[in-house]
Amino acid sequence: MNEIRKVPKGAGAEWLLGGIALLRRAPLTLGLLGLIWGGLSALGSLGGQVWLSALMAVAGPILFAGIIYAAREVDRGLPASPRHLLQGVRDGKAPRLLAMLLPQLVAMVVLVILLVAMVGPEQLQRLSTVMIELQTNPDPALVESLPLGALFGWMVAAMVVGVVAGFFTFVAIPEIIFTPRTAFAAMQLSLRACLRNLGALLVMLVLLVIGMIALSLALQLVGALLAFAIGAHASMFAVQLLLMAILLPVLGGAVYLAWRQMVGDAPVTETVAGGFEA
Structure with a gap:
């Protein structure tokens, strides 16, 4: 279990396809898990239940x-x-x-510090004022007055920090649930595994973004059709449930297969191979 295997870059695509293959093998049962999680999260966000949203974030x-x-x-x-x-x-x-949750909390602190350092307190106050003014006066000149270059740089930094924070937990969660390893040892193992297999992770990330865009577009079309039948708010709730019912099992399966291939009990799984062929 301590050995970190080096996998080819194409393994990132295999993990994602393997996650899809697992969902196809058990669409109802795995989809139900995502549906339960998504339903509770949607109730918190759409229903304005702050305590429920906070609870779901902590229990993530x-x-x-x-x-x-x-x-x-x-x-x-x-x-x-x-x-x-x-x-x-x-x-x-x-x-x-x-x-x-610790890497996420550290990432949030780092992003706040970077935001203040890159944009500045005065510009942040200006940003807050402009956002309020845009609600009543959508003037493009207000947007042009913002420090767009600094904000774009911060967004790029936020993406990098978010990815690095994800390295600490990518295979740490399955390592904890499947082995007796401690939290910090699992995070250290996850970071080392991600750095050694950075190419495969980047391939998976790019394909995941493309897949999420395609899935979002398809669900937006479904939501537009549902809006005529059940109303806008109900269709928004249904679309969010469908998104979670599909996305979460696929991500869970992909992470499981990545863990199994990099540090787990088998370098190659039948599910991954079958998913790649599909």
Whole structure:
């Protein structure tokens, strides 16, 4: 388990295709897990329930670990179940999984510091004022007065910081849920595995972005059709549920396969190969 395997760049595509293949093998059961998570998140965001949104954000690593666990069950030919969402809690690994929030918190602090350093306090105050004015006076001149260059630079930095923070948790979550490794040891292992297989991760990330754009466009079309039948708010809720029901199981399966191929119990899985052929 300690060995970090070097995988080809094309493995990133295989992970994503493998996640899709796992969802195709159990669309109802895996989709239900994403539906439950997405439903609770949608209730919090669309219903204005701040406490529920905060709870779902904190519980994110636990729930995602459950989806990864369910993906392995499907890969083994076993059924997935909603109870798998809390598998980490039943196994007594909730504190270690909650520690996966630390890289995100550190990233947020770094981004705030970078925002103040790159944009400046005065320009941030100006940005806040302009955003309020744009609600009543959508004047393009107001936007041109903003420090767009500095804001763009900060957005690029935010993407880099976000990706680096993700390196600490990418295979750390499956490592924790499947092994007795501690949280910080798992994060160290995840960082090393990601740096050694940076090419495969970049391929997966690019394909994931392309896939999400295509999926979002398709769901927007579905939402537009549903709006005529059930109304705009209900269609927005339904589209968000569909997005989570598809995206979360695919991501969970892809992360599971990446973990298994880089540091887990097998360098190559039948699911990955089958998904690539499909």
